[in-house]
Amino acid sequence: xxxxxxxxxxxxxxxxxxxxxxxxxxxxxxxxxxxxxxxxxxxxxxxxxxxxxxxxxxxxxxxxxxxxxxxxxxxxxxxxxxxxxxxxxxxxxxxxxxxxxxxxxxxxxxxxxxxxxxxxxxxxxxxxxxxxxxxxxxxxxxxxxxxxxxxxxxxxxxxxxxxxxxxxxxxxxxxxxxxxxxxxxxxxxxxxxxxxxxxxxxxxxxxxxxxxxxxxxxxxxxxxxxxxxxxxxxxxxxxxxxxxxxxxxxxxxxxxxxxxxxxxxxxxxxxxxxxxxxxxxxxxxxxxxxxxxxxxxxxxxxxxxxxxxxxxxxxxxxxxxxxxxxxxxxxxxxxxxxxxxxxxxxxxxxxxxxxxxxxxxxxxxxxxxxxxxxxxxxxxxxxxxxxxxxxxxxxxxxxxxxxxxxxxxxxxxxxxxxxxxxxxxxxxxxxxxxxxxxxxxxxxxxx
Amino acid sequence: xxxxxxxxxxxxxxxxxxxxxxxxxxxxxxxxxxxxxxxxxxxxxxxxxxxxxxxxxxxxxxxxxxxxxxxxxxxxxxxxxxxxxxxxxxxxxxxxxxxxxxxxxxxxxxxxxxxxxxxxxxxxxxxxxxxxxxxxxxxxxxxxxxxxxxxxxxxxxxxxxxxxxxxxxxxxxxxxxxxxxxxxxxxxxxxxxxxxxxxxxxxxxxxxxxxxxxxxxxxxxxxxxxxxxxxxxxxxxxxxxxxxxxxxxxxxxxxxxxxxxxxxxxxxxxxxxxxxxxxxxxxxxxxxxxxxxxxxxxxxxxxxxxxxxxxxxxxxxxxxxxxxxxxxxxxxxxxxxxxxxxxxxxxxxxxxxxxxxxxxxxxxxxxxxxxxxxxxxxxxxxxxxxxxxxxxxxxxxxxxxxxxxxxxxxxxxxxxxxxxxxxxxxxxxxxxxxxxxxxxxxxxxxx
Numbered sequence: 001x002x003x004x005x006x007x008x009x010x011x012x013x014x015x016x017x018x019x020x021x022x023x024x025x026x027x028x029x030x031x032x033x034x035x036x037x038x039x040x041x042x043x044x045x046x047x048x049x050x051x052x053x054x055x056x057x058x059x060x061x062x063x064x065x066x067x068x069x070x071x072x073x074x075x076x077x078x079x080x081x082x083x084x085x086x087x088x089x090x091x092x093x094x095x096x097x098x099x100x101x102x103x104x105x106x107x108x109x110x111x112x113x114x115x116x117x118x119x120x121x122x123x124x125x126x127x128x129x130x131x132x133x134x135x136x137x138x139x140x141x142x143x144x145x146x147x148x149x150x151x152x153x154x155x156x157x158x159x160x161x162x163x164x165x166x167x168x169x170x171x172x173x174x175x176x177x178x179x180x181x182x183x184x185x186x187x188x189x190x191x192x193x194x195x196x197x198x199x200x201x202x203x204x205x206x207x208x209x210x211x212x213x214x215x216x217x218x219x220x221x222x223x224x225x226x227x228x229x230x231x232x233x234x235x236x237x238x239x240x241x242x243x244x245x246x247x248x249x250x251x252x253x254x255x256x257x258x259x260x261x262x263x264x265x266x267x268x269x270x271x272x273x274x275x276x277x278x279x280x281x282x283x284x285x286x287x288x289x290x291x292x293x294x295x296x297x298x299x300x301x302x303x304x305x306x307x308x309x310x311x312x313x314x315x316x317x318x319x320x321x322x323x324x325x326x327x328x329x330x331x332x333x334x335x336x337x338x339x340x341x342x343x344x345x346x347x348x349x350x351x352x353x354x355x356x357x358x359x360x361x362x363x364x365x366x367x368x369x370x371x372x373x374x375x376x377x378x379x380x381x382x383x384x385x386x387x388x389x390x391x392x393x394x395x396x397x398x399x400x401x402x403x404x405x406x407x408x409x410x411x412x413x414x415x416x417x418x419x420x421x422x423x424x425x426x427x428x429x430x431x432x433x434x435x436x437x438x439x440x441x442x443x444x445x446x447x
Numbered sequence: 448x449x450x451x452x453x454x455x456x457x458x459x460x461x462x463x464x465x466x467x468x469x470x471x472x473x474x475x476x477x478x479x480x481x482x483x484x485x486x487x488x489x490x491x492x493x494x495x496x497x498x499x500x501x502x503x504x505x506x507x508x509x510x511x512x513x514x515x516x517x518x519x520x521x522x523x524x525x526x527x528x529x530x531x532x533x534x535x536x537x538x539x540x541x542x543x544x545x546x547x548x549x550x551x552x553x554x555x556x557x558x559x560x561x562x563x564x565x566x567x568x569x570x571x572x573x574x575x576x577x578x579x580x581x582x583x584x585x586x587x588x589x590x591x592x593x594x595x596x597x598x599x600x601x602x603x604x605x606x607x608x609x610x611x612x613x614x615x616x617x618x619x620x621x622x623x624x625x626x627x628x629x630x631x632x633x634x635x636x637x638x639x640x641x642x643x644x645x646x647x648x649x650x651x652x653x654x655x656x657x658x659x660x661x662x663x664x665x666x667x668x669x670x671x672x673x674x675x676x677x678x679x680x681x682x683x684x685x686x687x688x689x690x691x692x693x694x695x696x697x698x699x700x701x702x703x704x705x706x707x708x709x710x711x712x713x714x715x716x717x718x719x720x721x722x723x724x725x726x727x728x729x730x731x732x733x734x735x736x737x738x739x740x741x742x743x744x745x746x747x748x749x750x751x752x753x754x755x756x757x758x759x760x761x762x763x764x765x766x767x768x769x770x771x772x773x774x775x776x777x778x779x780x781x782x783x784x785x786x787x788x789x790x791x792x793x794x795x796x797x798x799x800x801x802x803x804x805x806x807x808x809x810x811x812x813x814x815x816x817x818x819x820x821x822x823x824x825x826x827x828x829x830x831x832x833x834x835x836x837x838x839x840x841x842x843x844x845x846x847x848x849x850x851x852x853x854x855x856x857x858x859x860x861x862x863x864x865x866x867x868x869x870x871x872x873x874x875x876x877x878x879x880x881x882x883x884x885x886x887x888x889x890x891x892x893x894x
Contacts, residue, residue, distance in 0.1 A: 030546070030548065030551065031548040031549070031551070031552070032548050033548060033549075034548060034549055034552075035549065058552075059549075059552055059553065060548070060549040060550075060552040061549040062520060062547070062549035062550050063517070063520055063549060063550045063552075063553050063560065065516060065520070066513060066516045066517045066520060066553065066559060066560070067553065069512060069513045069516040070510070070513045070559070073509060073510055073512070073513060099477065100509070101477065101478040101479050101480060101481060101507070102478070102480075102481055102482070102506075102507040102508040102509035102510060103507075103509050103510045104477065104478070105478070105481075105505075105506055105507040105510075105755075106506065106510045106513065106514065106558060106559050106562065107558050108702070108729075108730070108755065109731075110557050110558045110731070110757065111553060111554050111557045111558015111559050111560060111561070112513060112517070112553050112558050112559035112560060113510065113513070113558060113559060114558070115553065155705065155729075156705055156706075156728060156729040156731075156732060156735070157705075158705045158706070158707065158708075159705065159706040159707060159735060159738070255555070258602065258603055258604075258605045258606065259605070259606040260605065260606060261605075281603060282555075282602075282603040282760045283555070284556075284557070284603075284757070284758065284760040284761050284764075285603060285760050285763075285764070286733060286734075286764060287733075287764055287767075287768050288603070288606060291606070308552075308555065310557065310731070311731065313729045313731040313732050314731050316732075317731075317732070317733060317734055320734075321734050
């Protein structure tokens with residue numbers, strides 16, 4: 001641990017927003033016009049090598065300043081600590097932050113404060129991995145089962161998984177890790193694309209993007225639905241005709257429906273041979289998802305959810321009681337890598353494939369590390385598993401994701417792939433960066 | 448509606464904190480040292496009569512500034528609207544705020560943003576009731592069933608209660624409203640006290656407060672537990688011996704335990720004849736509460752929860768699937784009166800008594816209106832029902848709660864009883880008010 005002897009001297013946080021609403025990227029049934037954004041964290045240290053930790057949490061524009069404010073409050077618990085102190089009992093340290101006696105009233109472990117915790121811990125993970133000179137997925141893949149278990153706060157989930165059960169899962173897969181790491185380095189982690197069918201795109205754009213994606217080798221496609229049934233049928237038809245009968249197609253309603261509405265609506269879409277319906281209703285409704293899952297089972301359609309699932313306690317219930325077929329972890333919604341690993345282990349125990357949510361800004365960069373670790377150490381399988389990919393905003397990262405043959409290429413650089421370029425951090429700073437100032441001048445925002 | 452023609456010209460929000468941690472008020476198993484606080488909202492209008500709307504959302508000190516920031520963001524959706532516009536479709540307006548396409552990513556409908564929504568809508572309710580020259584409970588009690596139903600956003604709960612079912616409940620109780628209003632005006636709404644047994648109090652203080660409460664006529668007592676089993680047994684013994692075998696006693700673990708831990712721990716406390724165990728585990732764990740409820744049923748102990756239940760979707764599941772025996776609504780956790788009414792109606796349909804959470808600062812003042820409305824229009828019963836009361840910080844309100852013979856006296860003044868005194872708003876303003884400046888000078892805070 002000697003190389004980990006650095007102290008966090010300051011935590012800097014920035015409100016970074018991209019005006020994606022100008023082109024309807026990211027539009028869905030519940031989020032018409034969104035500006036992909038991030039509360040961006042930089043941990044400054046006294047490290048001789050000048051290493052910093054970069055982390056972020058994803059937002060949709062408005063309210064990013066609220067998350068920034070929350071990170072400012074969490075900051076007082078972080079600055080002044082050595083990395084070694086944090087890592088000595090990382091799971092315990094994580095718990096001590098989310099259990100802050102005054103702050104936890106604002107959650108607990110959900111919403112703005114939990115997003116803030118995620119951003120801060122994402123930066124700690126980046127810092128740690130850089131100090132170890134490894135990408136996060138490899139840092140994790142080189143840990144002993146005991147070390148991995150020590151990262152987790154098991155509070156409120158021991159009725160679903162105990163530390164001992166977690167250890168057994170990890171130990172069983174330990175001898176064969178090398179084999180899967182080699183496969184990963186050769187072939188990458190399989191991905192699907194959501195870039196072709198946002199709700200705000202015209203039919204011509206849909207067709208065009210579909211053709212382009214097919215020519216790039218994509219075989220799995222997700223379509224946004226839920227605003228208008230007639231439109232959904234037309235759009236699904238276009239996509240299914242374009243991709244042919246054998247490729248995989250999923251739909252995503254982004255929480256638009258009540259339970260019975262979801263079931264009725266989906267009965268009109270089963271004709272398109274769908275792999276899953278994603279977020280059919282409120283992300284808080286465990287029983288609702290179970291009811292929808294039962295109604296969809298005869299059609300071979302699974303229920304997927306998780307990008308808005310607030311913490312491991314809710315995931316426990318979705319995985320164990322909610323009959324979901326796919327668990328969609330998010331690298332910034334859950335409390336960073338620590339809490340995501342808890343969910344991976346529960347998913348493994350209960351036989352639910354993890355198919356991460358990604359997209360937005362930075363989510364692909366981060367979550368690729370978690371799902372690669374999942375494959376090597378936890379699930380030990382690629383069966384029925386696929387990670388979301390969206391082709392937006394990667395150019396703003398120092399170490400952007402790489403996709404080859406519809407698969408994520410394993411990152412090689414040290415860290416969590418979370419560092420944005422300096423020019424991005426200045427140009428897209430809200431509201432004073434150049435991009436925002438010029439939009440303001442053009443009358444496109446801040447009307 | 449002519450008298451409702453006023454426009455909201457500005458929304459002012461203040462960070463008000465009380466240094467309650469200096470005397471261990473409010474200490475429990477998860478919140479050792481808390482400073483009862485509020486993000487406090489004032490709606491300024493162009494009303495000729497100078498009427499303003501006062502609202503608040505309750506917090507525990509640190510992080511109040513985060514909620515203030517969230518209210519600043521919500522503000523842009525409120526300022527400039529006339530009260531009439533808001534009330535024309537109040538349920539729809541409420542939905543339009545919680546469904547904001549960019550902000551809802553930070554929840555949805557939970558945590559900091561939902562607390563902010565609650566504070567703002569509490570101020571709207573105060574404004575409305577003042578314009579109608581009625582206390583909020585009476586404003587509600589004079590509405591037609593149709594008007595009441597129009598206040599509610601039924602999104603995500605129609606599988607538990609439809610607008611039609613809600614209407615039927617309200618219509619059934621309509622003819623007998625007057626009888627219950629008369630009882631309420633004569634006898635008030637029954638209360639229990641939590642003031643005697645906070646976790647940080649010494650045994651001598653416990654005994655002393657218990658004697659005092661008995662002499663004031665209290666018959667129902669709640670004890671904080673969960674930090675140390677040995678201490679809990681000793682403290683429960685003191686209380687039970689002091690109050691005698693016939694008075695009601697409840698315990699509250701404030702989310703301290705995992706599921707099996709809760710069951711094991713509670714088996715040591717069943718000897719004290721307890722009415723309920725409150726918040727035994729995570730407020731997100733529906734199945735966990737159901738499991739604890741099953742284990743406690745043979746001992747005649749019910750499970751109570753709700754003060755941290757984030758919204759109507761979670762309450763739906765706790766009430767319908769979670770086997771809770773008592774639903775503890777909170778006037779600031781849920782999205783103001785609108786969302787609370789949805790929960791009252793579901794509780795009525797599924798036969799779960801509502802026993803509100805109160806205390807902190809302002810929660811008693813606000814929630815008394817909701818539970819009085821519940822009695823008159825929804826539950827139509829006082830059986831097995833009781834509202835929490837804590838004897839702190841009422842002196843800061845213009846129209847503080849009144850307790851007589853262990854019951855809340857029905858408020859007579861117009862509004863939501865939510866207005867703090869001008870001197871409080873200046874002295875306790877954080878961190879620049881006189882109280883905080885002098886604590887700073889004494890070295891007691893801001894070390």
